[in-house]
Amino acid sequence: MQEASSPTLATVAKLANVSVASASRVLNGIKTNPETLQRVREAAEAVGYVPNAAARTLRSRRTRQIAFAMPDVSNPVYTEMVGSIARVVRASGSRLILHSTDGDVGDELAFLADLRQRYVDGLIIVSLEFTDAHATAVENAAVPVVVIGRPEKGVKVDTVRANSRRGAADAVRHLHANGRREIAFVNGPERTAPGSARKLGYLEALRACKLERDDELVEVASDFTIDGGRDAVARLLERRAPDAIFCANDLLALGALSALRAAGRTVPEDVALVGMDNTTLSAVTWPPLTTVDLGSGERARLAAELLVARIEHPNRRPRLIGVDPKLVVRESCGAAA
Amino acid sequence: MQEASSPTLATVAKLANVSVASASRVLNGIKTNPETLQRVREAAEAVGYVPNAAARTLRSRRTRQIAFAMPDVSNPVYTEMVGSIARVVRASGSRLILHSTDGDVGDELAFLADLRQRYVDGLIIVSLEFTDAHATAVENAAVPVVVIGRPEKGVKVDTVRANSRRGAADAVRHLHANGRREIAFVNGPERTAPGSARKLGYLEALRACKLERDDELVEVASDFTIDGGRDAVARLLERRAPDAIFCANDLLALGALSALRAAGRTVPEDVALVGMDNTTLSAVTWPPLTTVDLGSGERARLAAELLVARIEHPNRRPRLIGVDPKLVVRESCGAAA
DNA sequence: TTGTAAGCGTTATCAC
DNA sequence: GTGATAACGCTTACAA
Numbered sequence: 001m002q003e004a005s006s007p008t009l010a011t012v013a014k015l016a017n018v019s020v021a022s023a024s025r026v027l028n029g030i031k032t033n034p035e036t037l038q039r040v041r042e043a044a045e046a047v048g049y050v051p052n053a054a055a056r057t058l059r060s061r062r063t064r065q066i067a068f069a070m071p072d073v074s075n076p077v078y079t080e081m082v083g084s085i086a087r088v089v090r091a092s093g094s095r096l097i098l099h100s101t102d103g104d105v106g107d108e109l110a111f112l113a114d115l116r117q118r119y120v121d122g123l124i125i126v127s128l129e130f131t132d133a134h135a136t137a138v139e140n141a142a143v144p145v146v147v148i149g150r151p152e153k154g155v156k157v158d159t160v161r162a163n164s165r166r167g168a169a170d171a172v173r174h175l176h177a178n179g180r181r182e183i184a185f186v187n188g189p190e191r192t193a194p195g196s197a198r199k200l201g202y203l204e205a206l207r208a209c210k211l212e213r214d215d216e217l218v219e220v221a222s223d224f225t226i227d228g229g230r231d232a233v234a235r236l237l238e239r240r241a242p243d244a245i246f247c248a249n250d251l252l253a254l255g256a257l258s259a260l261r262a263a264g265r266t267v268p269e270d271v272a273l274v275g276m277d278n279t280t281l282s283a284v285t286w287p288p289l290t291t292v293d294l295g296s297g298e299r300a301r302l303a304a305e306l307l308v309a310r311i312e313h314p315n316r317r318p319r320l321i322g323v324d325p326k327l328v329v330r331e332s333c334g335a336a337a
Numbered sequence: 338m339q340e341a342s343s344p345t346l347a348t349v350a351k352l353a354n355v356s357v358a359s360a361s362r363v364l365n366g367i368k369t370n371p372e373t374l375q376r377v378r379e380a381a382e383a384v385g386y387v388p389n390a391a392a393r394t395l396r397s398r399r400t401r402q403i404a405f406a407m408p409d410v411s412n413p414v415y416t417e418m419v420g421s422i423a424r425v426v427r428a429s430g431s432r433l434i435l436h437s438t439d440g441d442v443g444d445e446l447a448f449l450a451d452l453r454q455r456y457v458d459g460l461i462i463v464s465l466e467f468t469d470a471h472a473t474a475v476e477n478a479a480v481p482v483v484v485i486g487r488p489e490k491g492v493k494v495d496t497v498r499a500n501s502r503r504g505a506a507d508a509v510r511h512l513h514a515n516g517r518r519e520i521a522f523v524n525g526p527e528r529t530a531p532g533s534a535r536k537l538g539y540l541e542a543l544r545a546c547k548l549e550r551d552d553e554l555v556e557v558a559s560d561f562t563i564d565g566g567r568d569a570v571a572r573l574l575e576r577r578a579p580d581a582i583f584c585a586n587d588l589l590a591l592g593a594l595s596a597l598r599a600a601g602r603t604v605p606e607d608v609a610l611v612g613m614d615n616t617t618l619s620a621v622t623w624p625p626l627t628t629v630d631l632g633s634g635e636r637a638r639l640a641a642e643l644l645v646a647r648i649e650h651p652n653r654r655p656r657l658i659g660v661d662p663k664l665v666v667r668e669s670c671g672a673a674a
Numbered sequence: 675t676t677g678t679a680a681g682c683g684t685t686a687t688c689a690c
Numbered sequence: 691g692t693g694a695t696a697a698c699g700c701t702t703a704c705a706a
Contacts, residue, residue: 010699022677053454073423074413117389119391286594361685681703
């Protein structure tokens with residue numbers, strides 16, 4: 001497979017008849033006599049020199065690696081984030097490391113602790129449940145961290161957040177504006193930040209629309225997945241016949257679609273449906289899904305930019321950036337079929 | 338942010354009153370006197386010692402990182418692969434690095450060359466166009482490589498491959514068995530390995546079913562995406578009215594679904610539809626999509642296991658593993674609605 | 675401008 | 691079993 005062992009800087013230096021220091025300078029673009037520069041370049045080229053990442057990191061204390069930790073690789077929202085982050089990271093000359101935490105609080109904390117191995121220059125983390133332990137861990141992390149989500153107020157860390165409470169309220173008001181009066185809500189676990197924020201938005205909009213709160217219209221799925229959504233809607237339909245359902249994310253809405261079909265209800269005629277996240281999936285269902293875009297791609301991009309900047313300037317004050325939700329109207333509620 | 342600088346092995350050794358060598362041994366689980374073991378453990382715990390990844394790698398020549406390079410992060414097939422690989426990699430005590438090549442041949446080659454920086458112990462790569470340059474690069478790579486795809490015969494590298502030619506033939510035969518006689522084929526770029534294999538399978542099945550080959554029934558999309566599929570089917574419908582379409586992957590099929598709807602054709606009544614890959618998407622469309630499962634998750638898992646084994650035993654003979662396709666029948670062709 | 679030499683934090687090879 | 695000590699491959703003072 002590999003012949004001999006790879007050439008090192010010493011190999012290059014010897015061949016070019018200069019010291020390793022000079023060779024290093026040339027390869028790092030530090031000003032040198034044009035003649036030595038030429039010789040070193042040629043020597044490096046000749047032996048096919050490539051610097052050793054570990055040695056470089058050990059000495060310079062920069063890994064040129066950035067990590068992204070998310071709850072679930074297979075959720076398209078996070079995939080979209082991965083894409084955005086990858087672009088920024090790459091442009092900054094670094095590599096991207098991915099970590100899927102399965103939304104497990106313990107795993108997230110372990111990962112934060114692991115940063116002390118210093119295999120990475122910084123971390124972007126999206127956490128569904130940001131506990132006090134997270135706050136401490138993030139504030140004392142070995143490398144800069146950017147949070148996508150909602151840390152408690154006062155936690156000193158760069159943060160990018162969506163306004164999903166307002167997004168949820170927008171969704172419900174949209175259903176109301178389309179003449180719906182019995183609006184159900186299918187949520188994910190309410191202990192999570194998204195779960196609680198979206199619930200608040202739902203209740204807020206009910207008040208604004210002068211609709212009465214009715215807890216029988218609220219169903220909580222076991223998690224934010226398609227299967228969770230299908231089961232939750234099946235349970236809901238056993239006791240009520242709502243004319244609209246707002247789902248706390250698109251995956252739940254896809255499950256809802258399938259449960260509604262199984263129950264013989266048409267969308268949007270019998271039941272109007274609105275999801276949240278505006279994932280690729282929402283445009284390809286039938287009917288296409290009205291949903292709230294929380295700007296996942298943009299949030300991820302901003303987070304990555306924040307992190308790159310933070311790595312350059314470790315001591316600047318932490319920043320908080322909010323991204324506004326935007327209703328995307330399709331056929332499942334509001335758009336002509 | 339970070340207080341002082343992190344404790345090193347020397348810190349621990351001093352506190353435990355032993356040499357760094359002994360400290361290192363303890364922390365690496367090498368047999369030592371129980372008393373020193375205890376002292377070192379306590380000292381490490383007390384100062385919160387975590388080994389430095391770069392130093393460790395520099396000395397031991399193991400990075401405990403594995404890379405996965407794929408054409409497109411946002412394609413659910415690859416996301417599923419990421420999930421499978423992540424599990425194996427993690428179980429082996431390593432981290433996973435992701436790289437999206439955008440299917441660019443040059444980028445793939447550059448990435449292979451980059452391995453010489455040795456920031457990773459091995460690579461799993463899925464390449465749509467495996468050129469001669471790839472063969473050379475892979476055979477001379479600085480670290481072990483596993484290919485998911487179809488390198489030319491004789492390339493000495495661990496390989497996991499699907500049989501998409503047979504899968505395509507199965508799909509077409511299924512359409513024929515369901516009474517369809519004018520079976521169109523929407524392919525992705527034919528210079529790619531999947532493109533050419535699936536085309537062969539399509540033609541093979543036509544012959545087996547005694548259907549006449551008709552090039553007007555074949556349309557090539559610009560790439561393997563939803564938009565590509567939509568446009569291709571729109572063009573196809575301008576000249577022909579097939580009673581069935583086989584799409585070279587699920588994304589193309591989703592686009593097809595949408596173009597068919599726009600043209601007022603019903604699925605499966607007017608046009609039966611079969612996709613390929615069995616992505617999560619295929620189960621949530623309406624109608625749900627009949628598709629061919631090429632075992633992406635399993636292939637990825639096998640590739641990861643192969644790589645982990647290869648890293649342990651660099652000199653064993655390369656292996657070639659094939660995974661069989663499996664038709665998944667849903668409502669878009671063959672299943673009752 | 676260039677060379678010498680001192681580390682960066684580990685692991686591995688020796689003697690003891 | 692344990693402790694010096696020499697690498698690993700590179701960057702960076704400092705001296706020349």
